[in-house]
Amino acid sequence: MNKTTQLYEGKAKKVYSTDIEGVYIVDYKDDATAFNGEKKGTILGKGIINNKITNHLMKLVESKGVPTHFIKQLSDRETAVKAVTIIPIEVIVRNIAAGSLSKRLGLPEGTKLAHTVLEFCYKDDSLGDPMINEYHALAINIATQEEMDVISKYAFMVNDILTEYLKEVNIELVDFKLEFGKTLDGTIILADEISPDTCRFWDCVTHEKLDKDRFRRDLGGVEDAYHEILNRLMGE
Ligand code: TMP
Ligand code: ASP
Secondary structure (H helix, E strand, C coil): CCEEEEEEECCCEEEEEECCCCEEEEEECCEEEECCCCEEEECCCHHHHHHHHHHHHHHHHHHCCCCECEEEECCCCEEEEECCEECCEEEEEEEECCHHHHHHHCCCCCCEEEEEEEEEEECCHHHCCCEECHHHHHHCCCCCHHHHHHHHHHHHHHHHHHHHHHHCCCEEEEEEEEEEEECCCCCEEEECCCCCCCEEEEECCCCCECCCHHHHCCCCCHHHHHHHHHHHHHCC
């Protein structure tokens, strides 16, 4: 399989078309950004680690009934995925208050939520990814009601699968962000990544942050945290 055209360059990944119909290649970078690109940096080795962790977790959720774009890892940084059009909605699931939810609702970080929270943001950098609800998604024609139902169902399934799995390696799944895509025949599948860039992972016992918050908040030990997650998940 060969890359043909670069279709997209995001903050953390590039996406290429290939000479195989319906297959793209994702290429993970070490670039890190935060606050809608205002803060920029590099996390050495991040691309390699996020490629591995994402594929590991995509395979897990796929095996438990959530369809994903994963096909095959090709190299340290590259993975073949099913070609999709990304639905421009960031789907956020929260189990414990942190980050923007803590700010918005005045809840101290670490407060256990009495019910899982599902949020949607409209994926548009020029608008700063504003929070929306299902009505907005329907109103601006970015998804249908049936698609929102499927996305919500899959998001809760991913939460249950990952929460249970991560508990075994002493990681608390605080919150995370998913993106879904649509294949040519209209099927909704999980796309993008599941990594320390897009999830909050805390050590169950010490509550140490083992994710991109270490970069966002200048906490130090960023690379070590990514390695620690890789090690706990895959023994590497
Ligand atoms: P938040 O508390 O800043 O809204 O973040 C919620 C979750 O979403 C957290 O796990 C980090 C993830 N996230 C992304 O993956 N991309 C983003 O651009 C933002 C703002 C958050
Ligand atoms: N996607 C965010 C950015 O704007 C990064 C983040 O906070 O995860 O750069």
